[in-house]
Amino acid sequence: xxxxxxxxxxxxxxxxxxxxxxxxxxxxxxxxxxxxxxxxxxxxxxxxxxxxxxxxxxxxxxxxxxxxxxxxxxxxxxxxxxxxxxxxxxxxxxxxxxxxxxxxxxxxxxxxxxxxxxxxxxxxxxxxxxxxxxxxxxxxxxxxxxxxxxxxxxxxxxxxxxxxxxxxxxxxxxxxxxxxxxxxxxxxxxxxxxxxxxxxxxxxxxxxxxxxxxxxxxxxxxxxxxxxxxxxxxxxxxxxxxxxxxxxxxxxxxxxxxxxxxxxxxxxxxxxxxxxxxxxxxxxxxxxxxxxxxxxxxxxxxxxxxxxxxxxxxxxxxxxxxxxxxxxxxxxxxxxxxxxxxxxxxxxxxxxxxxxxxxxxxxxxxxxxxxxx
Amino acid sequence: xxxxxxxxxxxxxxxxxxxxxxxxxxxxxxxxxxxxxxxxxxxxxxxxxxxxxxxxxxxxxxxxxxxxxxxxxxxxxxxxxxxxxxxxxxxxxxxxxxxxxxxxxxxxxxxxxxxxxxxxxxxxxxxxxxxxxxxxxxxxxxxxxxxxxxxxxxxxxxxxxxxxxxxxxxxxxxxxxxxxxxxxxxxxxxxxxxxxxxxxxxxxxxxxxxxxxxxxxxxxxxxxxxxxxxxxxxxxxxxxxxxxxxxxxxxxxxxxxxxxxxxxxxxxxxxxxxxxxxxxxxxxxxxxxxxxxxxxxxxxxxxxxxxxxxxxxxxxxxxx
Amino acid sequence: xxxxxxxxxxxxxxxxxxxxxxxxxxxxxxxxxxxxxxxxxxxxxxxxxxxxxxxxxxxxxxxxxxxxxxxxxxxxxxxxxxxxxxxxxxxxxxxxxxxxxxxxxxxxxxxxxxxxxxxxxxxxxxxxxxxxxxxxxxxxxxxxxxxxxx
Amino acid sequence: xxxxxxxxxxxxxxxxxxxxxxxxxxxxxxxxxxxxxxxxxxxxxxxxxxxxxxxxxxxxxxxxxxxxxxxxxxxxxxxxxxxxxxxxxxxxxxxxxxxxxxxxxxxxxxxxxxxxxxxxxxxxxxxxxxxxxxxxxxxxxxxxxxxxxx
Numbered sequence: 001x002x003x004x005x006x007x008x009x010x011x012x013x014x015x016x017x018x019x020x021x022x023x024x025x026x027x028x029x030x031x032x033x034x035x036x037x038x039x040x041x042x043x044x045x046x047x048x049x050x051x052x053x054x055x056x057x058x059x060x061x062x063x064x065x066x067x068x069x070x071x072x073x074x075x076x077x078x079x080x081x082x083x084x085x086x087x088x089x090x091x092x093x094x095x096x097x098x099x100x101x102x103x104x105x106x107x108x109x110x111x112x113x114x115x116x117x118x119x120x121x122x123x124x125x126x127x128x129x130x131x132x133x134x135x136x137x138x139x140x141x142x143x144x145x146x147x148x149x150x151x152x153x154x155x156x157x158x159x160x161x162x163x164x165x166x167x168x169x170x171x172x173x174x175x176x177x178x179x180x181x182x183x184x185x186x187x188x189x190x191x192x193x194x195x196x197x198x199x200x201x202x203x204x205x206x207x208x209x210x211x212x213x214x215x216x217x218x219x220x221x222x223x224x225x226x227x228x229x230x231x232x233x234x235x236x237x238x239x240x241x242x243x244x245x246x247x248x249x250x251x252x253x254x255x256x257x258x259x260x261x262x263x264x265x266x267x268x269x270x271x272x273x274x275x276x277x278x279x280x281x282x283x284x285x286x287x288x289x290x291x292x293x294x295x296x297x298x299x300x301x302x303x304x305x306x307x308x309x310x311x312x313x314x315x316x317x318x319x320x321x322x323x324x325x326x327x328x329x330x331x332x333x334x335x336x337x338x339x340x341x342x343x344x345x346x347x348x349x350x351x352x353x354x355x356x357x358x359x360x361x362x363x364x365x366x367x368x369x370x371x372x373x
Numbered sequence: 374x375x376x377x378x379x380x381x382x383x384x385x386x387x388x389x390x391x392x393x394x395x396x397x398x399x400x401x402x403x404x405x406x407x408x409x410x411x412x413x414x415x416x417x418x419x420x421x422x423x424x425x426x427x428x429x430x431x432x433x434x435x436x437x438x439x440x441x442x443x444x445x446x447x448x449x450x451x452x453x454x455x456x457x458x459x460x461x462x463x464x465x466x467x468x469x470x471x472x473x474x475x476x477x478x479x480x481x482x483x484x485x486x487x488x489x490x491x492x493x494x495x496x497x498x499x500x501x502x503x504x505x506x507x508x509x510x511x512x513x514x515x516x517x518x519x520x521x522x523x524x525x526x527x528x529x530x531x532x533x534x535x536x537x538x539x540x541x542x543x544x545x546x547x548x549x550x551x552x553x554x555x556x557x558x559x560x561x562x563x564x565x566x567x568x569x570x571x572x573x574x575x576x577x578x579x580x581x582x583x584x585x586x587x588x589x590x591x592x593x594x595x596x597x598x599x600x601x602x603x604x605x606x607x608x609x610x611x612x613x614x615x616x617x618x619x620x621x622x623x624x625x626x627x628x629x630x631x632x633x634x635x636x637x638x639x640x641x642x643x644x645x646x647x648x649x650x651x652x653x654x655x656x657x658x659x660x661x662x663x664x665x666x667x668x669x670x671x672x673x674x675x676x677x678x679x680x681x682x683x684x685x686x687x688x689x690x691x692x693x
Numbered sequence: 694x695x696x697x698x699x700x701x702x703x704x705x706x707x708x709x710x711x712x713x714x715x716x717x718x719x720x721x722x723x724x725x726x727x728x729x730x731x732x733x734x735x736x737x738x739x740x741x742x743x744x745x746x747x748x749x750x751x752x753x754x755x756x757x758x759x760x761x762x763x764x765x766x767x768x769x770x771x772x773x774x775x776x777x778x779x780x781x782x783x784x785x786x787x788x789x790x791x792x793x794x795x796x797x798x799x800x801x802x803x804x805x806x807x808x809x810x811x812x813x814x815x816x817x818x819x820x821x822x823x824x825x826x827x828x829x830x831x832x833x834x835x836x837x838x839x840x841x842x843x
Numbered sequence: 844x845x846x847x848x849x850x851x852x853x854x855x856x857x858x859x860x861x862x863x864x865x866x867x868x869x870x871x872x873x874x875x876x877x878x879x880x881x882x883x884x885x886x887x888x889x890x891x892x893x894x895x896x897x898x899x900x901x902x903x904x905x906x907x908x909x910x911x912x913x914x915x916x917x918x919x920x921x922x923x924x925x926x927x928x929x930x931x932x933x934x935x936x937x938x939x940x941x942x943x944x945x946x947x948x949x950x951x952x953x954x955x956x957x958x959x960x961x962x963x964x965x966x967x968x969x970x971x972x973x974x975x976x977x978x979x980x981x982x983x984x985x986x987x988x989x990x991x992x993x
Contacts, residue, residue: 016509024590038513038665048818055803056827065916068946127590129662131581133870136413140879154893154960160946168951169893196869201859202582202661219741219764222792235764297914297952304715307745307760307771320758322749331828333747335760343795354513355591355664372818412870416878659870660863675856 013041020049024127024358027368029342031357038353043346050372058332063089063299064164066332071158073334074370076119079112079149080312082162087243088308088319089164092301100289101166102244107179107282108152108161109244110275114186115145116313117226117268117275120365124265125197127362128206134197141189144182151175164299166292176283183276190272198269207262211348211360214259221344224337225315226267227364231259237311249281261363268365298327314338314365334373338366386478390467398613399429401650405613408654439602444507447599452505456600456607458498463614465491470621471545473631473638484545485533488622489526492577495615496522499579499586499596502608506599514595517665518586521576524672525583529573531680532566535687536626539563549630556629562687567627569680571649574619576672578612580653582660583668590662620649694768699738703770706732718771726774727784730759733770734789739763740770743790746797748804750830755781755806776806785811803828895947895960898938900978904957907931911949911958917942920949936978940966 016033019025028049034042054073058066070085071078083105090097097105122138146156151172153161161168197203213223218231228235236253238246254270256263301323309318315337324330341364349357403418403426410417418425443449469484471477481487496519503515537543539560540551557563576583587595597608624630624645631638663671694702696717703710703719707729711720721729733740740761749756759772774783785808787793797808798817805826808814816823825832881888890896898920912920919942923934949958963984968974 014509023593048816048820051818053827061916065914065948068916068944068948071946125661129581129584129588129590130660131589131658132409133413133658136415137873140414143879150894151891152893154891154895154947155945158944158946160948168947172893192869195865196659197661197866199862200661200866201862202663204859204862205667206661206664216741217791220791222742222744222790233764240767297910309744316744318745318760320745320747320760331747331749333745333758335745335747339795339799340792343792347791353664353666355585355588355662358591408874411874411878414873414876414879416880416882419882655867655870659866 011036018357024123024362026123026361026366028372029361029366029368031361033354033357035354038355040349040352040354040357043349043357045342045345047342047368048372050368052373054334054373055332058329060328062297062327063301063329064297066329067163068158068160071160072369073336073373074116074312074314074317074338074367075157076367077112077116077313078157078159079108079161080116080310081317082159083109084308084310084312084317085319086162086164087310088306088321089299089301091308092304092306092321092323093164093299095165095293095295097166097293098289098291099245099287100170101291101293103282103286104167104171104291105162106244106246106249107279107286108149108159108167110278110282111145111148111179112159113313114272114275114279115142117272118142118145120268120313121193121197121265121272124359124362124365125203127358128203130197130203134193137189137192137196141186144185148175148178148182151178163292165295166290168292170291171286176286179279179283183280186272186276190269193269198266204262206355207265207359207363208260209258210261210352210356211363212258212260213344213348217344217347218259221347222340223315223344224340225312226271227264227315227341229253230256230263230267232256237309237316241309243308243310245282246278248285249278251275251277261359264363264365300325300327309335312337314367314370315341317370336370336373338364338368338370342366342371390464390478394464394467394610394614397617398610399433401613401616402429402432402609404647404650405654405657408651409658412655412658433606436606437603441602441604442599444599446507448505448507450505451501452599455498455502455505456604456611458501459495459611460498460607460614462491462494462498463611463618466618469545470618471549471625471630472642476631476639477546480544480546482542482544485537485543485548485626488618489530489533492615492618493522493526495577495611498611502600503586503596506596508599510592510594511596511598514586514588514592514598517588517592518579518596520665521579521583521585521668521672524669525573525576525676528569528672528676528680529577531677531684532570532573533622533626535562535566535680535684538684538687538691545625545630549625549632552629553632556627556632558627562683562690563627565679565683566687567623569676569683570623570626571652573672573676574623575653575656576668578615578619578653580616581657582663584662585665585668588662616650616653617646620646620653623649694738694766696768696770699768699770702738703729703733713773716771718773720773720775723774723776723783726772727786729772730786730789733761738770739766741765743786743792743796744769746786746793746800748800748806748828750804750828752830754778755804757783757800757806759786781806782809783807784809785814787811802826805829890962890964894962894964895945895950897940897961897963897966897984898943898949898978899959899961899984900936901957901959902933902936902979904955905933905936906955906957907933908954910952910954914948914952916946916948917944919943933979938976938978940974940976941971 013034013036016035018033019030020028030046032044033040054069057069067082070081073081118138118141122135125134149159150156152175153159153168213231215231215233218228232255234253234255239253251274254267256267303323303325305322307318307320309316317337318335320333321329322331348360407417418428421427421431466488468478469481469487499518500515503511536548536557540548542548558567579586597605600608628645631642633641700712700717700719707725709722709725713720740763742762742764744762745760747758755776755778757774757776762769783806785797787797797811800806801808801814802816802818803826907924909922912922919939921937924931925934947960950960
């Protein structure tokens with residue numbers, strides 16, 4: 001221990017355990033901090049408090065049975081998780097889904113991306129001390145999306161909607177009007193966030209130039225998603241490796257300049273706007289047809305393996321599935337985006353104040369359900 | 374010698390003040406919950422009484438009945454005394470608050486000085502709580518409180534001096550009387566002094582955006598993490614009484630105190646005070662929190678020079 | 694670059710690397726993994742992103758899978774290393790790609806593969822005092838709930 | 844030079860103060876808007892048609908095909924039957940709510956629509972044993988239906 005001892009008075013570093021029960025560690029993350037007064041000298045994350053051994057469970061479930069479990073990975077963006085898993089299985093099975101199913105998948109995935117980014121924005125503001133108000137605004141808007149999902153698939157958090165070969169149900173009648181109404185409602189609200197948070201002087205002072213993640217370090221740490229784009233890397237799977245029908249829509253990829261906490265926040269706000277654009281175009285271009293290909297309850301893919309990654313709200317979610325010809329996956333690896341995004345944290349928080357670690361962590365928007373699996 | 378009659382008189386006044394403090398703190402807590410709820414598109418407490426007006430009473434009863442938990446390894450004496458140090462100074466400050474022409478406990482001729490002296494003691498309670506709890510988060514909170522309140526005392530006093538220079542007195546009643554023509558706030562230099570005052574006062578009562586000693590999202594709850602039951606309630610009462618005091622002082626110094634036409638003085642006074650309280654609440658539920666170094670920098674680099682400059686201007690205006 | 698072009702480039706440079714039948718995955722002997730990784734990281738292939746590391750327990754052998762992408766060149770490759778159950782040692786890549794740090798810890802935690810040269814090889818998802826490696830096929834624990842009947 | 848710096852600082856200060864006022868305007872705007880919340884136990888949100896609450900059963904429709912039990916990812920259903928000649932009749936239909944994850948797979952897979960998802964969602968009880976229910980019992984949902992929105 002580093003002690004500087006003068007005659008009677010001496011100072012020493014002290015150890016503080018932030019989490020697993022702490023209001024702003026986004027779940028059950030535990031950070032072991034070595035503090036010199038208010039300044040952080042060393043940070044060691046400890047994860048695994050929410051480990052439910054999803055990968056072991058997957059080896060004991062059929063391909064269809066595992067879909068509800070993917071809901072519980074990144075539980076604020078369940079649709080995107082369903083999508084990632086189902087697309088990986090479809091790649092394994094060489095299954096092509098109908099055009100309508102693809103459009104429905106895009107609509108629900110983008111709506112869920114908005115919902116997830118709203119939580120990210122709200123909790124980030126909460127972490128910076130804007131007590132509850134932005135969070136409540138975000139949840140108010142998210143509630144509208146949840147209502148739409150409630151009507152589409154019947155659940156409000158763990159949707160379990162996307163199935164191998166399509167989607168569970170067709171869209172209910174009148175839902176397209178509801179979604180259009182939501183888009184019209186949502187656009188001015190995003191401007192409200194700009195006024196309330198984005199360009200607020202205190203907010204800027206707190207988040208600008210805090211936790212700067214340079215481009216090369218971000219790529220080296222395999223940081224993905226909005227956090228990578230905030231560092232100035234123009235990389236979005238929806239544009240660069242388009243899956244589903246993303247290549248048919250017009251949308252921009254916002255990128256940041258400095259890679260600081262504010263940029264990571266700003267990217268999310270911009271992505272809400274872009275997702276609204278995608279949903280609007282998809283609703284207008286929604287083709288007719290069957291929402292699902294008729295496939296059996298049990299799938300037995302030939303012994304092979306498939307890796308498929310999709311752009312989740314938090315980054316690139318990858319599923320690596322190995323099949324041995326039976327109806328259970330032989331091995332299923334979940335490449336969780338938050339896992340790699342969190343790994344970079346100790347690098348960024350050396351020498352910042354204790355208030356800033358909360359800011360940096362909040363700006364990465366990690367989710368423990370996905371990290372611990 | 375204190376005669377029996379005097380003693381009873383003091384007792385009655387003390388009881389009235391304490392009763393007012395309790396009721397006012399409960400009202401403020403309820404009101405804050407309502408204001409925050411409506412800002413956040415909610416309704417807030419609705420169950421106990423009309424629009425939940427008795428919610429604070431129910432909460433107080435709950436807190437009274439709660440178990441008192443003393444953390445292991447706490448410095449017991451300091452830990453026990455801290456809540457009293459948090460409440461008593463704010464009660465003492467009531468002595469010089471003028472509610473009406475004769476509605477003042479004692480019009481001390483050093484009123485402003487007295488308020489400043491007494492309200493500085495508050496930080497002692499917070500620091501004792503932080504030290505006594507044997508908790509690292511609390512200790513950090515206590516340290517932050519000490520640093521913050523001492524820095525913000527300076528611009529606070531400097532902006533109050535400007536008012537007493539104008540009124541030529543330190544007595545609260547005389548300051549009110551000096552505003553019988555027009556309120557202080559109408560002068561540009563007083564306007565500036567009021568802005569400095571209200572910012573420093575927010576810091577003095579540890580409210581957002583200057584709530585770093587509590588800092589819910591960083592230090593869990595800072596100095597009162599370990600307190601439960603009635604001790605926690607005492608910190609709460611102390612906090613809300615302080616909120617009332619700073620608003621009441623602002624009313625007295627800048628908004629003409631109890632002066633006003635038609636309505637009785639008490640109504641004018643309370644109306645203005647709760648108006649300022651509302652502004653503080655509105656600010657609290659809108660802004661994020663500053664970081665500790667930015668907070669200190671703001672006090673020393675912006676507020677103190679501005680109020681010194683203001684002081685010079687006011688002096689020049691008075692001598693002209 | 695197309696996947697078959699990448700594997701062609703690698704095979705000419707490293708004759709000991711083979712191509713897995715039916716796919717474009719590269720099978721590397723574990724001795725030349727570090728050397729190959731160094732070559733892959735630098736131009737012309739410039740794999741700057743070690744996306745994912747995982748393992749598959751094939752009972753007779755342990756299969757280590759590295760999924761690499763290049764963000765500047767926009768292509769990807771999958772490397773495989775076969776380990777025998779008797780000797781689960783392999784060189785760590787955490788000096789080249791920092792993302793390997795946690796990913797290798799995870800593989801160590803769940804499969805018990807030792808990455809030599811790793812700066813901080815501790816368990817990551819399981820508690821630090823956990824016994825056994827849960828994702829191995831022969832792992833057994835009395836608390837394991839049996840497979841739902843089908 | 845110093846003057847320019849001073850002007851720049853003052854300008855930033857004014858912009859900052861204006862941004863704060865804009866923030867205050869946003870929150871003030873919502874003070875006068877109606878609340879969006881519901882007073883929960885007295886007012887309730889109507890659940891959608893497809894809402895997935897507790898699992899319900901129409902025993903007369905059941906053909907004892909065991910599809911639901913095989914499909915359930917958490918193995919929360921347990922069925923036994925009596926065989927009389929070639930006709931199967933239900934004997935017990937155990938539903939362990941503690942394990943249920945409300946995925947709706949059983950209702951989706953049922954060929955006759957015997958299993959349905961009800962709209963009962965307030966499902967807390969004081970005794971854990973009450974969570975293990977027999978779906979053939981006529982009074983099975985008495986614990987909850989009085990709070991449910993119909």
